[in-house]
Amino acid sequence: MKKRISIVLISIILVISLIHIPFSKSLVFYQGQTKKLIAYLPLQQDDTFQIVFTHSIHLSDVIEKYRVTTEDDIQQFEIVYEAYGIGMPSNAEGEEEFVYEDGKYHIKNMKRVFPSIHIRNGKTVSKHRLIWGENKERQVFFNDYFSPGEYLTLQIKNLSLWERLKGVKISD
Template sequence: MRRQTYSKWGIIISIILVIITVLSVFIFYPNHYVLSLQKQRTGQLLAYLPVKENTTFQIQYTHSVHLSGVSEYYQAKGNSLQPTKLVYEDTAIGMPSDAHGDDVFKMEDGKYIIEKSEHAKPFDELNLSVGQVRADHQIIYQNQSYLLKEFVGAGTDVIIDAKRLNRWQLWKGVSMLE
């Protein structure tokens, strides 16, 4: 009779361990690919946008000096952001007047365009100060626009990067889809 008692406890403990293992994998395995927005000084996750790997998104804003639109295009590749294109309306202060290296500079519909070479150096992260007055920084992904100051607050210095997060980490931030 004692043997059955030990067997029952052994089975119960084994089941509990399996459940704990499955829950741990479910919660802590990093399988959600996102663009994360973190506070620059602390690394605290403020918001995230679920994206598909190897897809393009853009950061759009109004330039602070000449008050015209700027669109920066990136492709999220692994843990890096590959610049693909820059579109802007004025070559004044802070904007390039020509392309470098293998990049292509052209003008279409009154806008300057720099198409980045496939050899352009990818970024591990982008550092951005979310505009307080006119900039209206936005991430545009799959024809949806996400105004950054609504998610992280105007004037916040953020790091934008592409990475895989687990559910525990996602619970600490704000999904930009909600």
């Protein structure tokens, strides 16, 4: 009888432990600057994703391209936009390249690394999109997961099964 109880207790402790072990690398969306997980997108090291938003003044798309680093940071490697003006860079810095291709301005070879990104879902012009996939074929609108005007913190994190259950998996 004692052996059976011990096996059951050990099994329960093992299951609880396994539920809390981080195993799934993801782009995590937290509410504001809290650690309240709202949604997540499973990604791996060197995977890329894009955040596209409509500039509230120019009303044209701005594409920010990011990569997951080996240190689980977020590296911005390119930005693409159609119009100069308020809030848009006018030139490249350091080793970056500023080019004009296909009617759009590109700043390439960016190596800007962030432990997290703070972003507000558009309120006035709410067309923020998240794009990912091998050929950038997957896309969702932020409004499908977040409220217009909502403040978010994005971070790369290894999630446990328990944490994954607390958030919504982003899928196309």
